Amino acid sequence: MIVKITVNEHLPKTMCTERRDIDFWTICKKKFLIPGFHRKILWYLLYFRFSNLLGSVYRKGNVTFTPDGNCVVSPVGNRVTVNKSETLPMESTRNITCVAIAPDGYTMILVNEDGEAYLCSLISKTVLHTYHFHRPVHQIKFSPDGRKFAVTKEKTVQIFHTPGKNREFNPFVLYKTFSGAYDSTVCIDWTSDSQAFCVGSKDMNTRVYGTQRFTNLTVYSVGGHTDAIVGSFFEADSLDNGHVCVFECDTDLDELEPYKPKDVPIEDKTDDDMETEDTKNLKQVAKHSFKEARGEGAAYAKLTSTAYHKSTHILVTGFEDGAFFLHEMPDFNLIHSLSISDQVIASVAFNNTGDWIALACSGLGQLLVWEWQSETYVLKQQGHFNNMNCLCYSPDGQYIVTGGDDGKVKVWNTSSGFCFVTFNEHMGGITGVAYRNFRTFTSPRPVQFSCITVDHSGEVVCAGGRDTFEIFVWSMKTGRLLEVLSGHEGPISCVSFSMTKSLLASASWDKSVKLWDVFENKGAKETIQLTTDAISTLNAQISFWNPTTAVQKGSIEGRHDLGYSRKDSDKVTAKTLAAGKAFTTVCYSADGRCILAAGQSKNEYLDKKKMTEWGSLALVDQGEGESDGKNISLPGVKKGDMSSRHWKPEVRVTSIQFSPTGRAWAATSTEGLLIYSIDQNLVFDPFDLEIEITPSNVKKTLTREDYSTALMLSFRLNESKLIQEVVESIPISSVEVICENLPDTYVDKLLDFLARQIESTAHIEFYMTWINRLLMHHGPKLKQRSQKIMAILRSLQKGLTRKHEDIGKITDENLNKLNFLFVVKVSFCYSFV
Template sequence: MKFAYRFSNLLGTVYRCGNLNFTCDGNSVISPVGNRVTVFDLKNNKSDTLPLATRYNVKCVGLSPDGRLAIIIDEGGDALLVSLVCRSVLHHYHFKGSVHSVSFSPDGRKFVVTKGNIAQMYHAPGRKREFNAFVLDKTYFGPYDETTCIDWTDDSRCFVVGSKDMSTWVFGAERWDNLIYYALGGHKDAIVACFFESSSLDLYTLSQDGALCVWQCDTPPEGLRLKAPTGWKADLLQREEQDEEGERETTVRGKATPAAEEQQGKVKYSRLAKYFFNKEGDFNNLTAAAYHKKIHLLVTGFASGIFHLHELPEFNLIHSLSISDQRIASVSINSSGDWIAFGCSGLGQLLVWEWQSESYVLKQQGHFNSMVSLAYSPDGQYIVTGGDDGKVKVWNTLSGFCFITFTEHSSGVTGVTFTATGYVIVTSSMDGTVRAFDLHRYRNFRTFTSPRPTQFSCVAVDSSGEIVSAGAQDSFEIFIWSMQTGRLLDVLSGHEGPISGLCFNPMRSVLASASWDRTVRLWDMVDSWRTTETLTLTSDALAVTFRPDGAELAVATLNSQIAFWDPEKAVQTGSIEGRHDLKTGRKELDKITAQHSAKGKAFTTLCYSADGQSILAGGMSKFVCIYHVKEQILRKKFEISCNLSLDAMEEFLNRRKMTEFGNLALIDQDAREEAGVAIPLPGVKKGDMSSRHFKPEIRVTSLRFSPTGRCWAATTTEGLLIYSLDTQMLFDPFELDTSVTPGRIRAALRQRDFTRAILMAFRLNERKLLQEALESVPWDEIEVVSSSFPELYVEKVLEFLASSFEVSRHLEFYLMWTQKLLMVHGQKLKSRAGKLLPAVQFLQKSIQRHLDDVSKLCDWNRYTIQYALAVSKQRGMKRPSEPRGSEEEAGASDDDDSLHLLGRGHGDEDEDGLLV
């Protein structure tokens, strides 16, 4: 089994903090997610997280006008220059301070960052190779407090900067003679946003108290004059002009002098109007704004979750709607002005709103609190997650979107699992219920309860899907229900501590239960639910899982060990010491070192690989480990996050944060502010004076391998991380010798020796050669060629076919290959069913996805044909004697009924559904 797993995607978190950006075509949203950046493709219904990460949470993202480059800056001032075309980091830079905003000029030649009370303009990186991508051009001073926002004119001649000192500053990007800088006042609160009008120096400024000022400039952009050089530059230019032009230069200069004297007037601004958003006088702070210059549309977001749409400069209200009860942190408009993106950091919510049709294009929200558990569907297409917020979300692994959210639980979800069919989800919760959800009708069709109120800590379903079991945290009992009737079948007693994990044997009707009483008990579901074995451990059991073939049991204990047992003989076959592999970090407020803190850490979740040879372990650390079960050695270790904004990330504390009065982490920096909005004295309506800022601790709460074996998922503090096999750059030949070359493979194809060519291609294991060899076989010879394959190569051919279904257009051709292989070698492969299971499940997943897509298209075509036939039949049955008006009325009613038939099944969308 290969272990070239690399970070593939981030699900479960759609927005954390920072600014949203639309791509230049307006079809995708770029959203900061912690220390990563996710691109949501709204046209193709996909989300993709870039394979890069910053040291801290992303503070701001600047996008170049052509959409090729992006500058990603984190809270520590570190910047990454990223190519969005090849999805790689081109340059690292440190701005030596916290940066609030960054913006490219419209011509793409420069960009400005606001840092502290200054603005710095840099030369933007070009297409050619450069030693230093960021070259500082000018530094602009003026504001007395921190700068907050930037905007450029359309011709890139000037830019404007807003500040917390209630002033707005207009600066020239060049050395203009009549505009060096211009300061504007008129506001009574910090400036939130400022925008230039299209092809003009006219300006709009918005402050946090909900005031909008309209400023008019007396000079057009063409009226800006370059400042004449002085000093040695002027003498040099004058000497060159005299040498080249002589007397003509003198006459031209003499004529130009009076004109220059007439145009000595400086640029001036005057305030035309001042408008207010909060006319009722409530304490609703303006937090974000965006302006589209072509259609003159202003979008403003407020701390109460309300957003307004106004038309400028008349300030006509178009819409006033509420999207949530949390603060809107960022607003962005796409290039056409049709879609508006909103980000709410309090809920982790991302919304894209089409304001003309008043409908959602995208509405996604992660778990409000941390995710606790996850489970893969049997075909690997879906992932279900449960969180401390009581929500159960189902994610599509291909698109990366959540398409259904169940909110029936009233407390935190502790366990989730799929049944063997893949259409039923069973969840346990601290609210004392176990619920079963149907993925066909998206409803809760079973609710299992206990005779006495109890808190369930885990859940498991047997391979038949008929028996549901859940472990109690307070009564130390295991409850067994029937899925068909919903009745309680039995209550299993015997444990003397909280139940920490349950797992059914995949091959037999045996339930394993792990508890804090240092035992694992095996219960026989057939023989009156009696205890068959009790396995004694050296420490408290935290997780338990069976190998896919049911012949081995793995248990994670509190002393950082993983113990392996033979469930038939009740004998321990081995153990792994994982304390040194956890490598936990030191929290900011810890009194002890990280080395001593690691003694109290352990693995809390386990999962076997698809072939059962390796085991995946994670827990109270930022590392996920893959161990070889038989050899009991560490195969690979993954660092799931490098985000220093989380706690317990560093092994040693920073001495700069240590003072004579203690650690600076004890001083709450955000005690007087709520998400950047200042809180006045106690007794006001907004703000909670008892709330404190804290860093979440990095940890892994659940791990699962995909049934296909191609990827694995982990629920962490960062979100739902997906790691998949990186097969593009992997050269992994099979029984290769010097006789196998690409030239000999193609020579065998020309000689129509297809079997030998395909076998040599699989030994070389190059994807393009494999595709060329398989597609060279005529369709009527597929059965003959597939029957001549050795048994060892059949599994490799099936894996290649499964991966080809995802990218190839030759659907029928590869389906014929799959059918012939399974028909010819089906009986022989039964003896190796355990090893072939991941490949078959991968194949099933790929075929099922095509089946869903084609069936939707066929259903739509069938309904369209039925509609056309119904309309034509209705019109053909009309008699000529009927009046014209009645015929039109009858036709209209028939069209309405047919359209209602067309719309059935497409109107019930979830709050997390994608509406395009």
């Protein structure tokens, strides 16, 4: 995908480029220059960092819980998401398939489809080291003591020292490689004391290894299955092994005897030598079948995932038809069974207490957390089944509405990252959304709508037609069709109301833009060929027009920024392809100073290694065995995946929009809903800074109780933590005097800080006092420049609304409890009388 931010000053391109999964370019026009302001705009743009990924909660790989058991971690494409509204900033070059978190909760290892591993810090949220296994990895798991971790790789298992546990410069230090399997190893489990581990393989056997050599423990190989092993586990504090076939070991963990070499040095002795030693064995004591749990006459379904909680002896198993079962081991007593979908359950996991079970379905992109004792959902999230097409922010920036090809409209909370409302009344794909829609509007005859907009007051709704080339105008209050605007000669691609005037702009495939006065002149219009106030055309140009005078103010040539690229399935050169590229969506920033434009990915290149004399190998359908593709079920297949087609998804951006608060912007893409925001922890933007203004001097001024001076100095240094320390150190009795005498230069800065702080602080009354006093004393002046500080005011509204909702829920709950106690007390008194 291509996303470009445009500002109005000429600067070197190298100063403004940052390569992530979205690339930034800064293109400038001197005639729009506001003197002395260009540097501020540039830094403002570079503050935006990847913040969150909404709309996608799971793609493939294993899900796991954090050591405290409160958060579930799931891989989403080439990123990792924590269910507490956080997508970690680390990203991989390919989709992530394995996730493992160290027992101490400080480090995490991610492995992608190509076997490239990333050692990540969960404290700094950065990649510390990379290591390439050069082969696909099925599972990676830390030992309970956290000193080692095991990796399944082809027919072997590799044991590594945990980074930081030994004095080695290289974080990935190989301890030992264990072999013996005749097919790929797929699953691992450790004993409670980390002395041994078991490995399940596709050769239908499970092998038990010791991390060191023991005289009474060899490589056990246990079988009894008729298909590949999905999961094998040890019981707590024992070597008893079970995977529906239950095996009992005649050796306890504390009876293991370290091997002492006699004549042959230990480094020269192999596992084959050890197998000749006099050792003890595992014996099968039970074998169970899932046919009993599924009931008589139930259709066969393949086991796809499993997990075992050792302390509670609970086994959970997921199947390809969306059903999962809970059994108590080792007697295999059925506790619970439920079907959550009709798609494959790809991964399951227990939290540390065993109360919550995470279940992930790759076909639906669904992630559930189920509390099995109360039989309730702790978390239930699912993104759009198909691509997202459009998005819209709420007026306060607190919510985002998205529409997709699956005909669903979802409302997302930008703070929690969760979808809390889903509308599925539409029968076709959604092509446009506008917030505050609560009615169903229809046209006199069936029309396929392509775009929608709502006027600034929220009273008029307009939609453009794709097949009739007309614009329909409805009343929001009555739902009646007010007018049908005709004049375009091609499908309507976009409609938008002016924020300041009663003008409606519409763009069409007929290479024209029309301006309509919907309210006064009953459809009087003016036609502009090809362009309007910020429009992207198919020749990759963005033009700026004055909507009142229809005079062009400027243009941006975007073809050079789109770049050259050629995918492995393209049959023409990259230069030829560039002639047909264009930006597909544009939007203004919240303050109207910047343009955000997005389009198709330019980061996909032809692999010349796949070129032959007949063309690219990518043009040959290689079926399901091709690792770069993706399987999708054919229409009509409801249970399992009886048949599938194969395709390669392409990265695209379909819609972008700035938040009304100006502190974030979002993009709907094939990867999900990407949100980029300003991270205040990474920003250092001093204001009128002098040499003597240092954190120590600010704290000395605060110690002298010169609160007003300390507050202004902290704003000049502009460090968020320091400002918070100064503000929270000021007595509540001094707030009135400081707000009344605060210079106008610092009023906006203080209001911006309070707006950001009110969202996360626990000192609600304290900060509400600051906000109240500041608005009471400076309200008239703030109203005069409200357009300039609109982003700050909306951010403040967003924070206050959220706190009002949170406190309202607590208040309602307390009132209900008090009413209940009052009724109980009255009933008790009457019964006593």
